[in-house]
Amino acid sequence: MPLQSMVPMLKKAQMEGYAVGLFDVHTIEGTFAVIEAAVEQRSPVIVAPFYVPRRAVVALIRELAADAPVPIAIELDHGREFKAVMECIRAGFTDVMLDASTKPYEENVARTRQVVEAAHAAGLGVEAELGHVGFDESYADVSVRKAAFTRPEDAQRFVAETGVDALAVAIGSVHGVFKGAGEPELDLNLLDRIRERVDIPLVLHGGSGLSDEDFQMAIQHGSSKVNIYTDMAVAAVATMRERLADPDVRYVQVGQAVQEAIKRVVVRYMQVFGSADRA
Ligand code: 13P
Numbered sequence: 001m002p003l004q005s006m007v008p009m010l011k012k013a014q015m016e017g018y019a020v021g022l023f024d025v026h027t028i029e030g031t032f033a034v035i036e037a038a039v040e041q042r043s044p045v046i047v048a049p050f051y052v053p054r055r056a057v058v059a060l061i062r063e064l065a066a067d068a069p070v071p072i073a074i075e076l077d078h079g080r081e082f083k084a085v086m087e088c089i090r091a092g093f094t095d096v097m098l099d100a101s102t103k104p105y106e107e108n109v110a111r112t113r114q115v116v117e118a119a120h121a122a123g124l125g126v127e128a129e130l131g132h133v134g135f136d137e138s139y140a141d142v143s144v145r146k147a148a149f150t151r152p153e154d155a156q157r158f159v160a161e162t163g164v165d166a167l168a169v170a171i172g173s174v175h176g177v178f179k180g181a182g183e184p185e186l187d188l189n190l191l192d193r194i195r196e197r198v199d200i201p202l203v204l205h206g207g208s209g210l211s212d213e214d215f216q217m218a219i220q221h222g223s224s225k226v227n228i229y230t231d232m233a234v235a236a237v238a239t240m241r242e243r244l245a246d247p248d249v250r251y252v253q254v255g256q257a258v259q260e261a262i263k264r265v266v267v268r269y270m271q272v273f274g275s276a277d278r279a
Pocket of ligand 1: 024176208
């Protein structure tokens with residue numbers, strides 16, 4: 001089917017109580033793996049290409065989507081500048097994220113509003129981030145993470161002031177491999193309070209490293225989209241190491257094994273998020 005914006009996908013997920021996965025990809029194996037997983041699981045999916053020529057990768061995904069009986073969206077993940085957003089609009093992405101979450105509140109609003117105007121005029125959906133989901137050792141400390149948590153009253157104001165379609169909120173997860181003590185802990189009570197004030201789909205970033213139970217609880221308490229990258233990358237590297245230990249391995253076999261490894265990760269997440277069989 002033709003490419004679709006993630007907005008209707010996420011509204012349906014919100015109403016029916018599951019989450020749609022966004023999977024970051026930067027290779028052709030990763031792209032094939034995510035789309036094959038979606039087709040096999042009959043799941044809606046959001047593909048987020050990075051480090052790739054944008055127009056070319058949209059053309060590839062559009063062709064794969066045409067043959068796929070499931071809805072597929074292409075989102076710019078963590079766009080930092082208006083310029084990158086415009087490039088993605090022109091390249092044919094279906095959705096964009098503007099991440100100005102490290103900026104002061106008013107600047108985040110102004111930048112997000114500018115993107116919403118341009119993207120909505122072109123028919124794209126927009127995600128923004130309020131509060132900040134960190135990604136390195138500086139967020140290992142729980143008090144540092146908490147200081148960046150999303151405040152429910154700010155979220156309500158932000159959505160009203162910007163007109164965004166989906167909002168990434170900081171409730172305790174981190175991007176990448178978790179470097180803190182123990183496990184990342186989600187503040188579900190905070191998520192409830194945000195959900196009470198905001199009716200657009202909420203997004204959980206930093207999915208890798210959370211438990212299946214964390215996802216199930218986050219979805220029950222109001223997350224309708226989960227972003228995943230690190231677990232796919234870790235599986236790909238582990239598979240490469242294992243295959244390269246065989247001195248006779250052929251290049252094509254390494255690529256195929258990596259694609260299968262990424263696909264297994266994506267399939268599992270689709271089942272955990274409850275998006276399988278929802279296409
Ligand atoms: P992980 O790398 O922790 O899975 O997070 C991915 C993400 O949130 C991308 O936006």
